[in-house]
Amino acid sequence: EGNKFNKNKEVLSMRWIRLFRSQDAFARVMLINLAVLSLLIIWSPWVFAGTTGKISGVVTDSETGLHIPGARVVIEGTTMGAMVDPIDGSYVILNVPPGTYTLVGECIGYNKMTVKEVLVRANITTEQNFELVSEAIKVGDITVIAERPDIDKYEVSTVDRISAEEIESLPVTNIEGVIKTQTGFVSEGGALHVRGSRAGELAFVDDGVLIRDQLGGYGGVNISGDEVTPISRLSMNVSASDVEDISIMKGNYSAEYGDCAGGLVTTQRKEGSNKITTVYAQLLTDDMGSPGLNKYSFNQDRFDLSISGPLPLISNQLFPALGLKWPGENMAYYGSFSVDKYDGFVDYNDFDSPRSKIDYGSEKFLGIEIPNRRVNKYSGLMKLTWKIDPNSRYKLNLRYSKDWDRARDFNFGFLYVPENAQVLKSSREIKSARFSFNPPFLKDTFGELLLSEVIQTYERKPGGLTPSNFYVPIKGWESYYDANDNGQWDPAEYFEDLNGDGIWGEPYVDLNANGRFDVDVDSLIDLNGNGVWDPEPFEDSNGNGVWDPAEVINNDVYYIDVNGNGIYDDEDSTYLDQDGNGNGIYDPQLSDIYNIDEPEPYIDGDYSWGEPFTDVNGNGVYDPPYDSMGTIIIVDIWEPINDLDHNGQYTGPDDPWSEGIPYTDYNQNGRYDAPNGRYDYGEPFTDVNGNGRWDPTDQFYDAGFDRWAQYHYDYTRTRTLKLDMTSQISRNHGLKSGFEFKFHRIEYQDLQYPYNKYDGPADTINTDKNGPWWGIERAIEVSDLDGDGIPETVTGTEVYSKGTFRDFYVRTPKDGAFYIEDNMEYGEMIANVGVRYEFFIQAREVKDSVTLSYEGLSDRRIIDSQQRWAPRIGFSFPISEKAKLFFNYGHFYQRPGFVKYYQRATQASNAFTVIGNPNLDYEKTIQYEVGVQYAISEGYRLDVSGFYKDQYGLLNTVPEELSSRSTEMQQNIDYARARGLEFEFLKRYGQFLAGSIKYEYTWAYGKSSSDRSDYYIRFAGGEIAIKENPLDWDIRHQLTASASFSVIKGEHPHFGIFKLPDDWSLNLIWLYKSGRPFTPGDNYPGLSLRRNESPIINSKRMPANSTVDVKFDKNFQVYNMNYTFSILVNNIFDYNNVDDVYSSTGMANTDVNYNGQIYTGLPRHNNPAHYTSGRQIMLGLSVQF
Incomplete structure (x- = not known):
């Protein structure tokens, strides 16, 4: 029996070993995770949640x-x-x-x-x-x-906590505005950087749900170069009125949080009361009612509405009617809706040219037509709260929210073709159920179970077009012959078709094929019997007195007749001499290829009429008496009396002009100006863009798109299971620990240079749970959702032959974490000691052998999973009632965005490619911080802290050879570091006045500012940097000063001899930031370079920025309803802050540099997107009851 037992034990052990060594990464990682979880449970059964x-x-x-x-x-x-x-x-x-x-x-x-x-x-x-x-x-x-202590001994790091009351007083409308008022944050290229971190390293926790750009893009408002892109995957358009509490963590934070290496912002949304119903509504607008008063208007309207209270009907009516008692307290609800519409500080309609005008359309709501603006943001939230037992030991929170944004980029290059600018759409949908429990059998113990699903979509459409609208050159470019030289295609003039034959005028037989009716030559079909040919009534659009047919499409395009058949064939050229899409009209969006920039039509020089003659044959030109062979032909009559220039021979319009020849003096300068091949002031021109001046090739697009036109759509779904609990096991120890698992699904479509022909490998997408591949013809994705071998959904568009850079895939990775932390209190000392274990499990689609072969990775081992331990410690030691020291140290890991793992090799043969790397490791940040808080006197406090941050394993690209093809692959090869000092002087509310002054000195250095910088340098033939340089967001000095003057109801302070009203507040915020760095051009003024030497990266600085925002609120009551009248002024002094400059000049409005001398720039150089927004004045009215 003993031998049998030992044998079974050995078999069982071998089974566990085989399972551990198996290729099933999920099973292997789960074994490790279960072991870690078991240790945590043995150590502590208590877990803590950060929402309370x-x-x-x-x-x-x-x-x-x-x-x-x-x-x-x-x-x-x-x-x-x-x-x-x-x-x-x-x-x-x-x-x-x-x-x-x-x-x-x-x-x-x-x-x-x-x-x-x-x-x-x-x-x-x-x-x-x-x-x-x-x-x-x-x-x-x-x-x-209650007295709020000036020193918070429980804080072990720098955290900015802002309550609902404080948020209401700030001159902001959403939480992004709140964040930007804090020191330590830098907005660069559309993204927020925290204490020197790269973009994308800031995460949000909204009601316990982590919101992060899983794909690896930028967050917040995007302002980059020519574009002002107002939405992105991580936009947080959360209304300030919805928020109960915000915590902004720039330094160390609890082991409960992970997967973000830069900073963390947690928000707690408001909950409804189960006793009273409350309604709140606010309208903000900068429309003052007349153009004269709207000088500082961005055409913005914002409306916020929230309703909360006990959920009606269910607990107090339905259950009693059924003879049942509702368990626990009444269920409470909180519902809100926000809409924010604006054109922004730059808009196409702000310019005078009629070509820049654009109608953004409208949307219907409850049958009402609501005009759209350039940016349209919507947000909705519904929360249900149910305290299940009378003692509040069990509580259920249900939440559903959705944000959806619609916008059009402002791109200065598209000023005269705004209809071709990018159209953006994004949405975020959050569903969550949070169950809190505090069972009586576990003393001082509280837990929380969270189930959530976050779905995010993001779409970019050039000109609002989808891939099915793109026409590769062999199928669709259109041009036209501009017969009247007005700079636009003209359709046929309208005429009244009396006989219904579709032809202008009475029918006739054109015997000599000259396109017109010739009396006594052509055979007339005399419909009305009057013996003459009659035209039909028409609309003379251009006033030339004759009916004009449509201008010929593509008649001016040349082609090479490859097969010599005398007609155009599709294969003869990349251009067509026919209507590209066959709709019978000229389509500007299909005109020619990229970067169309043409000079406006003009009349070059004065027109010479030549000498008079008798046109015997009526062909409109003078015919000499002899042809080229010396044969006498029909002679037009020119008489010596008409020899106006006295040269003894006929002088025509095409001959050099001589004195005495009549001409039309177009520029009215009193002399004849011969054509010289260039435009001279005063010459007539067609003002195509309507800006009142003649424009050469001015760097504004006249048609089509830029060459980097991009169609993009992505869908990410993250389902999370999270368990958190806490227990105060003694007065000295509060243990918290927890775990979370995340299941991701990513659907990605990206098509760049869509008007180029694609000649790369065909797209295939593996989405079948059983493993087989669906061959995807013409890049249409077929998804087998339930794994039965039959596809349930078909998505995508026919894009097989289009684009230079292409990316189409579906991936399903997983990740998660465990953590444990002890909050210790011994006497006056506070210590938080914790550790977090993070893991990542690779998507099964990537490990498929077909995928590896297809991507050229068949000779590489794909790592199934990654794991990392992240320790965190923090100490707070009050040295007196007025002062404390604090210190914290932590390791923080962030998984790179999934795009960096999965970007595919489906790119054209002429592309300089970048592909993802499925074996990427976590990016690592090590940070420590030390500081002191000192209460100078009651209500006054001084904070001083310093931080030290190192980042390892940041992404960049390295050259790789895949399937005998050179490419660039993402790798963890970069390093960066940041150091800084922060000072804050705080005055808490006393008699009317509160405020603070915050100053931060920071420097951020690193090898590169982008995860693609080496790719671009190698493409340009440059030299890869080997030493550290200031990063693009290295702002050395930041200063924030705020003041709040508040008068409560019933108090009437005096200002001199004047008695002021009560119940009002005035709030001001001044933000000052020194300039960001930039790399000067080779010809930058005063720059001296040796041969083959490049300018030092980021060695010059842009000007500093300064902004003052003001908000005034006056409260009053009417019929037991509370009203607030508000005035909000952003950038009250209208500072013209520079946000971007040209590298050759260091200036925002000119790129003209000749031999080190800077000159006034072209109109194209004065890009309004190179500046931040100017003054904006908004009025608001809110009501609450």
Whole structure:
């Protein structure tokens, strides 16, 4: 029996070993994760969630100072509370949503004590002690206002926490505006950088749900070069009125959070009350009602609406009607909707040219036609909150929200063809269920289970076109013959077709094929019997007195007759001499190829009429008496009397002009100007773009698209299972730990240079769960969703023959994490010590052998998974009641965006390609911070901190040989570092005034500022940098000064002899930032270079930026409804802040540099996107009841 047992044990062990060594990465990683989870469970069964806070303190006797056994502390108006520990007199209330509360401390034999305005914030401890007075002392119940300590001893790092009340007073409308008012953040190229980090390293946690650009793009508002792109995958258009609390973490943060290496912003959305219904509405507009008053208008209207309260019908009507009792408290709801429409500080319609005017269309809402603007943002939210038991031990939160944005890029190059600029669409949909539990059998323990799904889409369409609208040159370019030289294609003039034959005029037989009716020559079909040919009534559009047919499409295009058949064949050339799409009209969007920039038509020189003659044969030109062979022909009559220039021979319009020959003086300068091949001032021209001047090739597109036109669509879905719990196991230790698993699905479509013919490998996409490949013809994706071998969905468009750079794939990777952290409190010292274990499991599609062969990676081993441990520690040590020291150190890992893993080799043969690398590692950041807080006096505080950040394994490209083809592949090869000092002087609210001054000195250096910089350098034949240089977002000095002057209701302060009204506030924010660096051009003024020497990267600086924003609010009541009238002024001093410059001049409005001398630039150089927004004045009215 013993031998049999040992044998079975050995077999079982071998099975586990084989499983561990198997190619199934998911099974192997799950074994590791289960082992880690088991250790965490043995160590601590407690996990903590960062969406709520906690209240703690001690209850003592006011006379003796001893703790009071049997006392309790409750939150007024709720069932939440805690009994005092009989040993040390401490209490802890867990799972408290952020907000302001009233606490009540009571015990038999003592007077009750009430503390109002106790502020609770997410993931932080609020300390509130009670000193109860014995009933023997007849003082009655005591009520006090909670004092907020100037020093928060529980904070171990630099965190900016902003409450709902503070958000309401700021001159912002959404949380992106709140973030940009903080030091440490730099907006560059459309992305936010945190303390020197690269773009994309900032993440958001919205009601416990991580929001991150999983593909690896930029977040926030995009302002880059010619483009002002107002939306991206990570835009957070969250209304400020929806937010209860914001925490902005720039330094170290809890081990609970991961997959972001730069910074973290957590937001807690408001919840509804289960007792009262509240309605809030606000309208903001910068439309003052007349053009004269709209000088500082961006044509913006924003509307916010929220309704909250007890959910009607269910608990108080439906259940009682069924004879049932609703368990727990009434369910509460919070619903909100926001719409924000604006044209922005730059818009095509702001320019005078009629060619730049564009109609953005409209949308219908409840049957009402609502005009669109250049940017249109919508947001909706619904939250349900249910406290399942009377003691609030179990709570369920359900949430559904959706944001969707529609916009058109402002690209200065498309000023005269705005209809061809990029059209952008994005959406984000969040569904979550969060179950909180505090079971009575686990003392001082609280847990939270979160299930969530985040779906994000992002789409870019050049000119609003999809791939089916793109015409490769062999199938679609169109041009036309501009017969009247007006710079545009003219269709046939309208005529009244009396006889219904579709031909202008009465029918006739054109015997001599000259295109017109000749009397007594052609055979006339005399419809009305009048003996003459009659035209039909027509509309003379151009006023030339004759009916004009449509201008000939493509009649002016030359081609090479390859087969010599005398006609045009498709294969003869890359251009057509026919209507490309066969619709019978000229389509500007299909005109020619990229970068169409043509001079406006003009009349070159004056027109010479030549000498008079008798046109005998009526052909309109003078015919000499002899032909080229000397034979006498029909002679036009020219008489010596008409020899106006006295040269003894006929002088025609095409001969050199001589004195005496009549001419038309077009520029009216009194002399004849011969054609000289260039435009001279005063010559007549066709003002195609309507700007009032003649334009040569002016770098503005006249038709078509730029060569980098791009169609893009992506879809990402992330499903998350997350469990968090916490337990205050003793007064000294609060353990928290948890785990999360994420399941991703990515659908990616990208087509660049869409009007180029594609000659690369055919697209195939593996989406079948059973493993077989579906051969994808013409890049149409077929998805087998349930794995039964039958495709359920077909998506995509016919794009097989189009584009130079192409990317089409579906991938399903997974990742997750475990963490554990101990929050220790020993005396005055606070310590947070934790560790996070992160893992990534490669998408199964990438490991398929067909995929590897197809991508040229068959000789490479694909790593199944990646794992990393990230330790975090933080200490806070109050050295007195007025001062504390803090220190933190942490490792932070971030998985690269999935595009960097999966970008494919489906690119044309002439492309200088970049492909993804499925074996990428995590990007790693090591950061530590040390600081001090000092309370100068009551209400005044000084904070000083310094940080040190190193980043390893950042992405860039390296040359690779795949299937005998040179390419560039992503690798973890770059390094960067940042150092900085922060100073903050804070004045808390006192008599009317509060404010702060924040200053940060930072420098950010690294090998490169982009994960493609080496690719571009090698493409241009340059030299790869081997030393560190300032990064593109290296702003050395940042200063933020804010002041808030507030008068509460009932107070009337005096200003000199004037008595001011009550219930109003005035808030100001001044933002100052020194200039970003840029790399000068070779001919930059004053720059001296040796032979073959390149300018030093980012060795010059742009000008500094300064902005002052102001907000004024006046509150009043009418019929028990609270109103607020607001005035919001952004950039009140209208500073013209530079955001981008030309490398050859260092200036924002000119690129003209001749031999080091800078001259006034061309109109194209004065790009408004090179500046930030100017002054904007908005008026607002809100109501709440």
